[in-house]
Amino acid sequence: MRTFIQRIPVPITAAGPSIAALTLLVTLGAADGVAQNHVGQYEQADIEFGARLYNTNCVRCHGESGGEVAGVDLRGGTYARAESDFELMRLIRTGIQGTAMPPNDFSQSELTGIVSYLRTMRDVDLSTVTLGDETRGRGLFAGKGACASCHRVGRNGRRTAPDLTDIGAVRTAANLQASLLDPTGSMLPVNRPVRAVLADGTVLNGRRLNEDTYTIQLIDENERLRSLDKAELRELAAGTTSPMAPATDVLDEQEVADVLAYLLSLKGLN
C-alpha cells in the first residue's frame, strides 16, 4: 500500500546505470545528479507551485491523471502542439482556438510552475519509494519474477496482462511500487479479470480492453482479441482479485526495488 511519509511532492529518479545493486531511498536531495529526462531540470518549489495551480485550474478537464481529455496525455511529458517549455507556456497562455482549451492569464512565474509540474507530473508523488538496479531488474522481469509470462515489453512477453512497454512514462514510481506490492489493492477497475461464459458453455478468461452497454472487448488467455455480445453470454463477471501475486511472494525486497527501477526505465519506443 502507498505510504505517505512526506506530504510534499517528491521527484522520483531512476537509478543511474553505474549504481549497481545500490538501493536508493529517493528524497529531495537524492534527485540531484541522477536525474533523467526532466526531473532535476525544474526547481522543487516551482513543481509544488505548479501542482497547486494544476489542481485548481487544469484538473477539471484534464483530471488528476492528466489523461481525462481524449487524445491528450499530459503525464507523458511531451506534447504534440508544444515541444519546448516556451512553446508550452505560450500554448497555456493563448489556449487552442477552436478547442476546449481556453486562454489563461497566468503570470510568468505561474507558467513556470505549471510547466515544471507538467514536465515532471509522472515523477511527482506523495510518497517515497525504493529503487534498485535497472539491469538486475530486467533479468528478474524475464527470469525469477516471471513477469513476462503475462506482461509484454516491446516484442517480448505475453499480452494477457497490461503491456508495459511505456509504463515508466505513464505511471509514477509510487504507483508502480504499489502495483508490485499490492496488485489487487492497486488494480484499476478496467484491469479486473473478466470471466465470460459463452452460449455453448465455453469459458473465456481475459482482460477487459473496452466495454459498453451491449458489448465487451477483451484479450483472452490465448492472446486473441475478442468482442462479445453481452446478450449472448450465459455469464459475465469481473473479479476484484488481481491474477498477479504480490511481488514479494517470489522476490525479496531488494529484487522488488530492482524490478521497479527496470519498469521506470521503460519509456516506449523512443
Add this chain to the structure above:
Amino acid sequence: MTRQTLIALMLVSLLPTGAAAQVTFERLLNADEEPENWLTYSGSYSSNRHTKLDQITPDNVEDLELSWVFQAGSLEAFQATPLVVDGIMYLTEPVNNVVALDAKRGSVFWKFEYTPSSDARPCCGAVNRGLAILDDTLFLATLDGNLIALDAVGGKPLWQTTVADPTEGYALTLAPLVIKDKVMVGVAGGEYGIRGYIDAYDAKTGELAWRFYTIPGPGEPGHETWENDAWKTGGAPAWLTGSYDPDLDLTYWGIGNPGPDLNPAQRPGDNLYSDSVVALDPDTGELEWYFQFTPNDPYDYDSVQIPVLIDFPDGNGNTQKLMLWGNRNGFFYVLDRESGQFLSGTSFVPVNWASGLDDFGRPVQTPQPPGATTFPGIQGGTNWYSPSYSPETGLFYVSAWEAYGSNFEPQDQTHVPGRVFLGGRPANPFGAGANVPGLRRGHINNWTDAAGGGAVIAIDPRTGQQRWRVPMTDVTSSGILTSASNLLFTGNREGHFHVMHAETGELLLRKTLGGMIANGPMSYMVDGKQYVAIAAGHSMFVYSLRD
C-alpha cells in the same frame, strides 16, 4: 409543357416552402400546434421536449433509416439542438457558425461563419447549444460574449451587441430565448468568479432592455445571504435556456453554482440566487419568486436544468400549474410555478450529501468527512442535457448518472479576474486514471461501471417514484425527446442512439453512431414525412421511415 415551364416547376420544387415565413411571437406561443416545426431550443415554451408527431410508432420504428448526415467542420462537442422552420433547419456548427439546411435533404443554403475571440475561456468546452428565432431573424449567442442577430433568409448579420466580457471569464453557450419583442440570454462563467446575470435585448435593435443580476447587490433583497465581498465574485451563471408561461407571464431560469465552486467557507450564507430557479417578469426582469435547491453549495451543483412546465389535473376538476425539475443535486422536485412553493422532492440517484428535504424543500445537508466520497459527484445526478415530459404517459424522463461520486477537497483561493476560481478540487475516489471523464469521452471506456453508470429514468411526478429505468454501462449526456406515439428518443456517451417505449422503457431500436451523443434529439416533418435528428461525435444524423 415548355422547357421553361418545366425548369420553373423544377425550381419551385427545389425551393423550400415558405422560406420567408415569419415566425411571429404568436407562432412561438402556439409552437405545440405546429409540430412539423421546432421553433425554440426546447421545442415549446413549456420545454417538455415532446412532439405531437406520431408517424413513427412503436410498431414501425424498426423501419427508421438514415436520411442524411451533416458533418461539422469542428472537433468540438456537438451540443446544439437545431431549429426547423417550414422545411429549413437552422443549426449551430460548433463553435459559433450557423448553417441553414434543407431539412429534407441536408443540403446547405448558407453558412454564417463566426470565430470567437481567442479571449474566450469557457470552463467546460467550446460549445454552443443553438439558436432562437423571431419573425425572420435568428439569434446567436457567441462563446466570446456577443449576441448576434442574423437574417434567416440571407444569413447575414443584422446587429451585434456585447453581452459580457470574455477576458473576465464570461461566455455564452446557450440558445437564446425570445419572448414577445425581446431576446433573452444568460451568461456562463461560474468557474471564474463572475457575477451572473440574465439580459433581455430588443429583438429589432439589440439594445439592452433589462438586466437581472443573479446575485443581488447591496440593498437588494437576498444580498444578506452573502457575507463580506463574496457576492462580487459569487458566480451564479445562467447558462441554459429558460422556459415561459404566457398565462402567468413569467419566464423561469435555472441559476448555476456559487463561486468559488468547492469552498463554501469563502462565501458564508445561502448565496442567493445561486442553485435556484427564478421567475421573472419578461417585460421588466423583475423577480416574482425564487426557489433555492442547494443553499451554500459546496459541490458545483448548478441548477441550470431546463424548467419543465406542465399543467396537471389535481383530481378535483382543477389544473395545477407545476414545474418539474430533475436537479444536478440528485433530487427531483415538483414546484407550484405560480407561487414557487415546494410541493415534493425525491432523490432519483444515490445521494449522501443530504439526508432528505424538509417541508420547504430545503436540503438537510450531511457533509461527508474529508477523504470520503460524496454522491452525486461534481457532474451531478444529471446536468444540462434536456429532460422530457410526456402528457400521454404522465411521466418525466431524465438522463442520470448513478453511483457516481467525487471526493471534494476545498481550499482557499484568491480570485483573479479571468482565472479559474474553483476553490479546491474534485478528487477521484478510485485514484488517477479510473474516473468518469467529466465533459467528454473518447472511444475507450477505461473507467468502467465501477466509477458510475448511466440510466434513463422515468419518474411519476405524482409520487416522485421511478416507474422504470434503463441502465447503461457508461454515463449518459444525452437529452430526451418523447412523442405522441409513446416513443422516447435519446442517446448515450457510448454513441448509441436509442428509441424506447415511453410507457415501459423497452428498447425498440438501437443505432450505433460511433461518437458521444451530447445533444437533445428533436423531431420535425417536411412534405408529410417525420424526421428525427440527433448529433453524435461531430456529425448530425437525421432519420426517417423507409419509403
